Amino acid sequence: MTDLDALRSLIRRDAADRGQTISRLGYFCAPFRPADGPFRDKVIKVYRGLSDGAALDRLARCHDDYVAALLGAGVPMPETKFHLLDLDGARVPVIVQEALSTDSLMRPRMQADDLDQTLAMMEAAGEVIATFWLSVRGSDTRIGFHPSIRNFAIVDGRAVFFDTFPPLIHYSRDEMGRMLLQFSEKRLMRMVGPLMQARVTGIQDEWYSPPETLVGLVGSACRLRPDHAGAYLDWGRDFVARRMQPWADEALAGLNAPPRLPGYWTGFRKLLGLQGEPNIDDKRG
Structure with a gap:
């Protein structure tokens, strides 16, 4: 089970202290892999929040359905979890994914x-x-x-x-x-x-x-x-x-x-x- 408090703390850190930025020019976000701690074997992807709570709830449901559909269709994937994380009064989409070499x-x-x-x-x-x-x-x-x-x-x-x-x-x-x-x-x-x-x-x-x-x-x-x-x-x-x-x-x-x-x-x-x-x-x- 994901420790959401630890994840929240990790994301709040200054970007320079988070760990390795895996991609600097992503279209939707800049994924990073922590250097240590409970998420050191994970890639963290933090996306923009929306003011529309219903749209965010739908996004979470669709993401769960999509991962299930990909796996059901025989697509090999690393373990992938989607969270709507409360950060400073906003709900932010965050994906935690098993890191690949x-x-x-x-x-x-x-x-x-x-x-x-x-x-x-x-x-x-x-x-x-x-x-x-x-x-x-x-x-x-x-x-x-x-x-x-x-x-x-x-x-x-x-x-x-x-x-x-x-x-x-x-x-x-x-x-x-x-x-x-x-x-x-x-x-x-x-x-x-x-x-x-x-x-x-x-x-x-x-x-x-x-x-x-x-x-x-x-x-x-x-x-x-x-x-x-x-x-x-x-x-x-x-x-x-x-x-x-x-x-x-x-x-x-x-x-x-x-x-x-x-x-x-x-x-x-x-x-x-x-x-x-x-x-x-x-x-x-």
Whole structure:
């Protein structure tokens, strides 16, 4: 059981005393791992609070449902708990997650390992993507998945997914579009974003599309290692034929050339200084 008083005390400390900041440029928060104490084996993710108590209660329920749905769909995950923590009169969403070794993070390994090793990691991540979408196929529940390279670790050859915020379940497309602004850590995004709400809302569409999640994975690999782009495209075309037959035609249409990010999302990332690095790594270079 989580010691909420200890967690509250940890979060109140000055950021310099909390421990290792795992990510400095996250879109929703800057996760950190305490150097010692009861949470030294955890990653702590603290999000912006809202004045709407009912919306926060719904967020907590949806997060619990989303974690259960991911696990039920066969997605390997570290232990993940969601709390609404009372901090100085405000209720703040906090996720406490079992820490993964930084050596296991897929993105830096994709940058450093040889072609055969990176293809093995792609296969592991692709297997999680296919297993998830085949499991929820036909469900009446609106549910999405954001299996980017930066959201995976590779543990004993298996891809482990660790990104559960925002919870991509139950919310309508418009609601999720508003959440992308409400919970953004970047004040500039909260100020400028509403002027481009339709484009902000469109960011999520890939997360709710089985073929686009796979194409997105391949696109990220091609951008990380352009020297291996041809091999990654070949892998992607082979993989969808083997494991994602219901969506093969759509996926193959996106794998004729190295997939590119939508122009509006590239623009947002430049505006915010985001470079697409892992959201639990200790640097984003």
